[in-house]
Amino acid sequence: MRETPRKSGQCIVTRSGEVQLASRSSVRRYRATMNSESIARAGFLRVGAYAAVSVAALLGASAAAAWRLLTRGPGRTYPPYRLETSSGWKKYHGNPVFGRDLEPCFDVCVLREGALLRMWFSWWSRGAIGLTESPDGTHWSAPILVLPPNSATGWEDRVNRTVVVRRPDGFHMWYTGQTSGSSGIGHAVSEDGRIWTRTTAHPVLKADHPWEKASVMSPHVLWDASSELFRMWYSAGDQDEPDATGYATSRDGLRWTKLVSNPTFVGSGGDSWDRDKVTGCQVIPYNRQYLMFYIGFYNTRSAEIGMARSPDGVSGWRRYAGNPVITPSRDSRAWDYDAVYKPFALPTGNGWMLWYNVRRGDLEQIGLAIHRGRDLGIQGCPIRSPAVRVAATSE
Incomplete structure (x- = not known):
């Protein structure tokens, strides 16, 4: 909508x-x-x-x-009557919160561990995954490199776009490995979130369907204890900016099966703000349903952030009527003038914090948006288990 x-x-x-x-x-x-x-x-x-x-x-x-x-001007797509945020979201006044003194950094994953927040991020100049920590989500420590590229494998000349899940057996990371012409998804494990070991020299998910072209990337993974499944939402299509969102499941995090009817979430078409591509999503259980934060593209250079909901996280996705909820600044001098990407949200005691990366020219940094109150205005509906067919994919 x-x-x-x-x-x-x-x-x-x-x-x-x-x-x-x-x-x-x-x-x-x-x-x-x-x-x-x-x-x-x-x-x-x-x-x-x-x-x-x-x-x-x-x-x-x-x-x-x-x-x-x-x-x-050419390539810009934001009508003048649209606010930079909507539906109760507010950009943090101290933005950017991370990346001021770094080369471009982007596509974060944030976990709360006790009183500490930990952010894994894509470190462009290193072609690697970095880690930084914060007591409040706004002040972040000097980053460390935790997962370097590995050109010897032939598919991960650089690594980025990661998600981290903590379970009783430790930390699991799914990450994007890239060459100049393709992208795949790999897997690594860690006891502390800092020192990581790859579990295989091969991608655990790769492009093998026409709509995926040569690239699968940007995984988001949940562990579903009730079904004892890892559930993955991933982006696929063009190498520069993928086209749509697919869905897969796994018992062990290594061998995945894809939804037969993929892609499960696609651009809205017409002249909508997200008409071209919908990618880089985060999916979480919320209010008796599944909530998706995602990047919507009008074209490859014009990106904003929206929300959608589904009763099972797979089918029946409905876009939030107030989309987009976060857009670039309308001030041409602002740090976030060109595009906003890759949301990652966490609930707080009295609201939400959402980190996202922003592009101005070729520089990308990390910003924060805050929502006062846990109610995001998304209508609730009963969660149901997905009754969908999947097709085996190669390891």
């Missing part, structure tokens, strides 16, 4: 140059506070906006496309 903007009378342009939709009374109040130069500038931009929409209509393009061209 796509969020529907509130109907309004006119457009206004704020002091920061931001075009907004507002009621006629709001426009009157706004004009009263502006000097003559600002009024002239706002009028010029309004004329330009209406002209852009008119030209788009003559050319057969949508009004939304004209707004995108006017307010963002």
Whole structure:
């Protein structure tokens, strides 16, 4: 579903140059506070906006496309009436919380262990997985490298996009191994989350279906104690940014079977914010159902974060009506101007914390969004066990 903007009378342009939709009374109040130069500038931009929409209509393009061209330029896709966050989410005022002094870092996984938060992240310049720790989710320790690449295997010249699960037998990590033309998913184990041992020299999940093309990556894994299964949601398709989300299960974390009807979650099409690709998801049990945080792509360079729900985590996914919930900044000088990616959320005592990576140019850093209150506005429904067919895949 796509969020529907509130109907309004006119457009206004704020002091920061931001075009907004507002009621006629709001426009009157706004004009009263502006000097003559600002009024002239706002009028010029309004004329330009209406002209852009008119030209788009003559050319057969949508009004939304004209707004995108006017307010963002080529490749930008965020209409001016959309806030940077919605549905109670707020960006942390001290962002970015991690990566200021590092080369690009991205795609995190966060676990809470007692009073400590531990974040495994993709360390681009090292082609490796790093680890950092924090008492509060905002102040993070100097990172250490915990899983280096291994070019000798032929499929993991660099490693990234990881998920970590802790069980009584220790820590399990599923990670993405990449070459220049393909991606697969590997497995490693650890007693302390710092020193890792690969369990196999081969990927435990690889692309072997047409929709997966040459790449599977970005695993998210849950241990389902009731069925004694590891459950994996993964992204597959293009090597640069994968296309859609698939689902697989395993008894031991090494031998996986894929859903026959994969992909289980795809782009919404049309002119929606997530029309092109839906990837990099996190799935968690929530409010008697399964909640997915995911990256939605309008195109390869334009990404935002949304939510969806399913009764079994496999079928019947319904997008949240308030999507997207986190979008890039509309300030061209901001650190998070270009795109927001890969959410990872944890519940807190009185709300939620959600870490995500942000791109400005070629630099990626880690930001934080906070939600006050545990209720995310997602309607509950009874959890049911997935009754789906799976097909064996190669080890």
